[in-house]
Amino acid sequence: MDLRHLALKSSDTGLGRRAFVAGVAGALVHAAVPAFAHNSAGAVTPPQRPPEVALTFDDEQASTLTAALAGHVSALQLMFTSCQATCPIQGALFAESARKLGDQAKSAQLLSISIDPGHDTPAALREWLKRFGPSPLWRAARPNKDQLDPLVAFLKSKTSGPDPHTAQAYFFNRQGALVLRSVDFPPAADIVRVLTQLSKLP
Amino acid sequence: MGRANSTITDAIAVWVLVSTSGASCRKAPDPELERGDALFQGAVPLSARIVGHDQDLPRDTARCSNCHPAQALRARQPTSVASASPVETFGPVLSRASLTLPAPRRGGPQSLYDQAAFCTLLAGGIDPAHVMIPQTMPRYRLAAQDCQALWTYVTSL
Numbered sequence: 001m002d003l004r005h006l007a008l009k010s011s012d013t014g015l016g017r018r019a020f021v022a023g024v025a026g027a028l029v030h031a032a033v034p035a036f037a038h039n040s041a042g043a044v045t046p047p048q049r050p051p052e053v054a055l056t057f058d059d060e061q062a063s064t065l066t067a068a069l070a071g072h073v074s075a076l077q078l079m080f081t082s083c084q085a086t087c088p089i090q091g092a093l094f095a096e097s098a099r100k101l102g103d104q105a106k107s108a109q110l111l112s113i114s115i116d117p118g119h120d121t122p123a124a125l126r127e128w129l130k131r132f133g134p135s136p137l138w139r140a141a142r143p144n145k146d147q148l149d150p151l152v153a154f155l156k157s158k159t160s161g162p163d164p165h166t167a168q169a170y171f172f173n174r175q176g177a178l179v180l181r182s183v184d185f186p187p188a189a190d191i192v193r194v195l196t197q198l199s200k201l202p
Numbered sequence: 203m204g205r206a207n208s209t210i211t212d213a214i215a216v217w218v219l220v221s222t223s224g225a226s227c228r229k230a231p232d233p234e235l236e237r238g239d240a241l242f243q244g245a246v247p248l249s250a251r252i253v254g255h256d257q258d259l260p261r262d263t264a265r266c267s268n269c270h271p272a273q274a275l276r277a278r279q280p281t282s283v284a285s286a287s288p289v290e291t292f293g294p295v296l297s298r299a300s301l302t303l304p305a306p307r308r309g310g311p312q313s314l315y316d317q318a319a320f321c322t323l324l325a326g327g328i329d330p331a332h333v334m335i336p337q338t339m340p341r342y343r344l345a346a347q348d349c350q351a352l353w354t355y356v357t358s359l
């Protein structure tokens with residue numbers, strides 16, 4: 001995925017949400033077609049609120065997805081700690097994103113949500129974050145197992161292969177609504193650009 | 203007593219014969235195979251990145267064995283992923299048979315790998331039938347001798 005021209009469109013011209021969405025769509029359609037027809041990558045218009053999901057974070061704190069997203073601009077990924085294939089790369093990309101973010105977008109956060117809540121205890125999630133380099137901007141959580149399927153369906157992340165989730169990132173605005181699905185493995189620099197642009201919107 | 207001594211002597215003779223013949227049949231270590239094994243398992247780091255990215259992946263995330271269950275490895279180490287885990291393997295099993303026997307792959311016509319085709323796929327993501335492999339597989343920068351070592355290893359499985 002190359003969202004560089006998207007970032008330039010919004011930041012250089014000061015255009016609003018409509019230009020942002022148009023830029024996102026253009027960038028992702030261009031980038032996504034050759035590789036992953038099964039991914040529903042692209043802008044989400046109008047933005048959509050996720051289903052209610054109870055979460056337990058790596059620090060044992062209990063919350064909900066709605067509460068966790070509110071007031072932040074967020075990049076979210078699905079993963080599980082025993083995953084050996086895509087998840088280590090996803091973890092490395094979010095760790096790199098957190099390092100690059102610094103204080104560029106003060107309200108930005110990165111969320112890794114496990115699709116294996118029976119196995120991924122808060123301790124397992126802490127260890128997983130530690131493996132890649134923890135950051136105050138990056139948290140992991142396990143959902144209530146009964147609320148996982150609606151979340152996966154909402155994100156359109158389910159795959160038919162042996163690894164049952166995509167390696168996409170999902171971007172949420174400050175109101176906690178989904179505005180963008182990336183292609184698989186979005187570069188860290190692009191995650192930072194999108195979050196930075198989202199943070200400039202009301 | 204004499205018969206017992208004779209039996210012990212015979213047993214020792216047999217043991218020496220078996221041990222000696224076993225040693226003479228044992229293969230000398232193959233440095234290329236060992237190098238390929240080390241590359242495959244990540245003991246020797248690989249340079250790799252996702253298409254479109256401007257940074258190499260961390261060492262642990264790019265090893266072949268993360269996604270490809272080598273048959274020998276699987277036989278030696280039954281999967282540690284519990285049945286509760288959503289996934290057991292991600293990439294196809296690599297072996298001499300899976301690589302070098304003609305088969306349709308990724309919806310393309312029948313194709314098979316040789317060393318050159320294997321190295322082309324690792325570097326650029328194009329398989330022998332000229333089909334692009336998924337973006338989720340990193341592209342690797344390998345010295346020619348390392349790619350040869352990897353090919354030697356995977357076709358030994």
